[in-house]
Amino acid sequence: MSRLVLKFGGTSVGSLERIEAVAEQVMALRSLGHQLVVVVSAMAGETNRLVEMAYRLSATPNPRELDMLMATGEQVSMSLLATVLSARGCPARSFTGGQAGIVTSSVHGGAMIENIDTAALEANLAEGAVAIVAGFQGCDAMGEITTLGRGGSDYTAVALAAALAADECQIFTDVDGVYSADPRIVPSAVRHDCIRFTDMLAMAEHGAKVLQYQSVHSAYELNVPLRVLSSFTAGHSTLVTFDHLCPVKPIAGLAGVAQLLITIPSKYLIEFRTNLTELNLQFQLLQEQADDVTLIVCDSDEGKIPLELKQRIRHIIKVFTLSIVGQSAETIRHHAIEALSLQGIAVHQYSLADSRLSLTVDSDDYPQAATLLHEKFVVCDEFIDNAPLLAVS
Known part of the structure; x- marks a missing residue:
């Protein structure tokens, strides 16, 4: 039996229909005997909507209050996913970052994960339930809610995979792997079946959106295998690996910010x-x-x-x-x-x-x-x- 940490991004949980589709994927993996921890982002566009509201009320919103506000986006996603899984007979429980034991630094808007107490998640998995964790957030030592900055849900997933000794961290997004360019912009882009961490780090550092740099760097440092898959289509994926024999294209990637x-x-x-x-x-x-x-x-x-x-x-x-x-x-x-x-x-x-x-x-x-x-x-x-x-x- 494998232990997997799955992360679903904003487009993957962007509507109730998409959340139901994610539930089907989670249930299919669970039926194979895997222990699952699922990390979710806010629904696509929700974080921007929340931030825009804050800036309409104040030109300089308090950073603490911004974190309190932004953290709610992921909490909506986690609760809805846990709700639909439970309704379909799959035991599931949602956890905020703090409830999942994620302890961070005290920097609002860009905190770093310092420690994870996995006791609550381990107990949940031992009961055979799927753990649904809100990405992008944690709590500092004083119990204050913090957010992890751009791509923070990927960072959450990698850190949890390391802390839980997961066999793999799987990042589900709207593309079925790592491409040499954004296939939505460049039709001739090619997908890599696997890519070395060193190449993926270079891509992420210079703007490739498919994986956030901090998450790739953390996975590299913590020895966590990463896999990028599509939550929309089944079949293909890209494994980010330490294998120096992994064949890669002459050019690793083109992306845009x-x-x-x-x-x-x-x-x-x-x-x-x-x-x-x-x-x-x-x-x-x-x-x-x-x-x-x-x-x-x-x-x-x-x-x-x-x-x-x-x-x-x-x-x-x-x-x-x-x-x-x-x-x-x-x-x-x-x-x-x-x-x-x-x-x-x-x-x-x-x-x-x-x-x-x-x-x-x-x-x-x-x-x-x-x-x-x-x-x-x-x-x-x-x-x-x-x-x-x-x-x-």
């Missing part, structure tokens, strides 16, 4: 960075030129930037940063920029560091740019010996 390219007068840089750090917003200092400084901030954080900071901004545009990662980054720099230029795609900024070439393009140009670079560096074997990794962050 929308960002904001922000230009501010350099005299406001310290103030701007300090405020973003206090708000727990991720940013990257891109370059400093003359009296201006250019930063990149995640697009989803735009609504969290206070009005007084927005008034400091000289220029702001939505962009995608395409990152080509590998030993050959310097070699392919010219080819990548030239290929985009020939198609009329302007590169706003580029940087080369640690074998990583990053190219920033307008968000409207992203689908064409992603497809073009995928065709050139994945489908075409011109650069196969150089074996770069591609990602978009």
